[in-house]
Amino acid sequence: MRRQRAALSVRSSALGALLALLWFVLTGGAVSSWIVGVPTIAAALVLARQIERLTSPLRLDPAGVLGFVTYFLRESVRGGIDVAGRVSARRLRVAPGLVRYRWRLPADGPARALFALSASLLPGTLVAAVGEHEVLIHALDAKGPVPAELAELEQRVAGLFALRLSAPGATDA
Amino acid sequence: MTGEDVRSALSLTLIGAGIAFFLAGSIGVLRLPDLLSRLHALTKADNLGLGLVVLGLTLQADDAFQVVRLLLVWLLVLFASSVACYLVAHSATHANGEPTPTVGPDNPSMDKRDGR
Amino acid sequence: MPEWMTVALWIAAAVVLATIALGLVRVERGPSNGDRMLAAQLLGTGAVAVLLLLARAADAPALLDVALVLALLASVAGAVFVRRLGVQPVQRGQDRTAEDGP
Numbered sequence: 001m002r003r004q005r006a007a008l009s010v011r012s013s014a015l016g017a018l019l020a021l022l023w024f025v026l027t028g029g030a031v032s033s034w035i036v037g038v039p040t041i042a043a044a045l046v047l048a049r050q051i052e053r054l055t056s057p058l059r060l061d062p063a064g065v066l067g068f069v070t071y072f073l074r075e076s077v078r079g080g081i082d083v084a085g086r087v088s089a090r091r092l093r094v095a096p097g098l099v100r101y102r103w104r105l106p107a108d109g110p111a112r113a114l115f116a117l118s119a120s121l122l123p124g125t126l127v128a129a130v131g132e133h134e135v136l137i138h139a140l141d142a143k144g145p146v147p148a149e150l151a152e153l154e155q156r157v158a159g160l161f162a163l164r165l166s167a168p169g170a171t172d173a
Numbered sequence: 174m175t176g177e178d179v180r181s182a183l184s185l186t187l188i189g190a191g192i193a194f195f196l197a198g199s200i201g202v203l204r205l206p207d208l209l210s211r212l213h214a215l216t217k218a219d220n221l222g223l224g225l226v227v228l229g230l231t232l233q234a235d236d237a238f239q240v241v242r243l244l245l246v247w248l249l250v251l252f253a254s255s256v257a258c259y260l261v262a263h264s265a266t267h268a269n270g271e272p273t274p275t276v277g278p279d280n281p282s283m284d285k286r287d288g289r
Numbered sequence: 290m291p292e293w294m295t296v297a298l299w300i301a302a303a304v305v306l307a308t309i310a311l312g313l314v315r316v317e318r319g320p321s322n323g324d325r326m327l328a329a330q331l332l333g334t335g336a337v338a339v340l341l342l343l344a345r346a347a348d349a350p351a352l353l354d355v356a357l358v359l360a361l362l363a364s365v366a367g368a369v370f371v372r373r374l375g376v377q378p379v380q381r382g383q384d385r386t387a388e389d390g391p
Contacts (some may be wrong), residue, residue: 005226011229025241026357028238069271080194080197080220087197088197088200096210120258121216121217121220124213126209126212127259129262140213188298190300190382192305195308195338202331203311205314208324212327212369215330216330219331220334222338223334223337226341226342230341233345243353246341246353249357254330254333259326
């Protein structure tokens with residue numbers, strides 16, 4: 001109990017520092033703005049504490065975060081070029097369809113939300129529905145290697161949150 | 174040519190590339206056959222377009238504050254568009270409160286290869 | 290900032306605006322109401338780009354804050370998203386890698 005409280009206050013301080021930095025950047029370092037800034041940050045911290053009681057502890061792996069960011073930027077560029085090429089061709093090169101993908105990420109915590117948010121920004125995939133066991137993906141080219149790309153994204157998200165996934169394909173047993 | 178010129182040229186090149194992606198996004202929205210495919214064009218092309226415009230403008234920024242603010246704007250737009258994208262896709266595939274099972278990769282009727 | 294850069298940025302903003310207008314033709318055509326949400330997205334992303342370009346071209350950094358607020362408001366939809374996604378009240382202590390087979 002005591003340890004939990006200590007961990008909570010460490011996280012509160014970290015969040016507070018982050019919010020203060022954000023405020024500093026947004027206001028361009030204006031000193032008088034802290035009259036509004038300090039109460040706002042305090043209110044945000046109280047609110048965050050209320051919410052945090054409901055969710056599982058968050059763990060981030062620094063190497064995983066870096067890996068995810070690079071992966072995301074690279075894939076964003078690829079996604080944009082991919083879709084631009086498909087729609088500029090004389091004949092549209094699309095074969096849209098829905099693909100079901102079985103979750104390997106755990107249902108609790110923010111991992112699935114991050115997966116769903118990023119999947120829609122990556123090449124050729126769009127999240128249509130999120131279920132307990134499966135996620136429904138709309139693919140611009142349903143004949144492409146959609147499951148393999150989703151598996152990689154899942155792996156990257158798992159890496160960011162320091163989670164371990166079961167081997168791909170094991171779910172089909 | 175000074176370093177300042179090179180930076181300006183690079184900045185304009187990035188902004189130009191960004192505009193090209195905005196154009197591709199709009200073309201996609203016009204040409205693609207169904208709503209979900211149109212969403213693809215919008216989310217991917219427009220987000221990359223904005224990303225490139227932001228990157229180009231960071232090269233001209235007055236100070237580090239502006240750079241962070243520009244990047245923050247891009248991140249927020251990414252988040253917002255991914256969320257909106259999901260909401261549209263969700264309501265489109267769950268027209269009657271249930272997933273529509275008729276659309277799938279093996280359904281040839283979805284396989285429209287040429288748009289209007 | 291050199292004169293030609295200001296001109297180039299104004300032109301860039303105008304071109305982005307034109308591409309948004311092009312995309313809005315689709316909204317006019319419809320056919321489904323999902324296309325309206327599409328419109329919100331198209332306008333949101335495009336308008337932010339235009340504002341950022343104008344902030345630099347007109348040397349009005351306040352427009353940067355306008356873009357920031359616009360993007361921020363758009364992401365309020367995130368609350369709705371999390372609601373829809375349903376952060377499942379999974380019991381603690383459950384195996385994190387457990388498979389939920391049928």
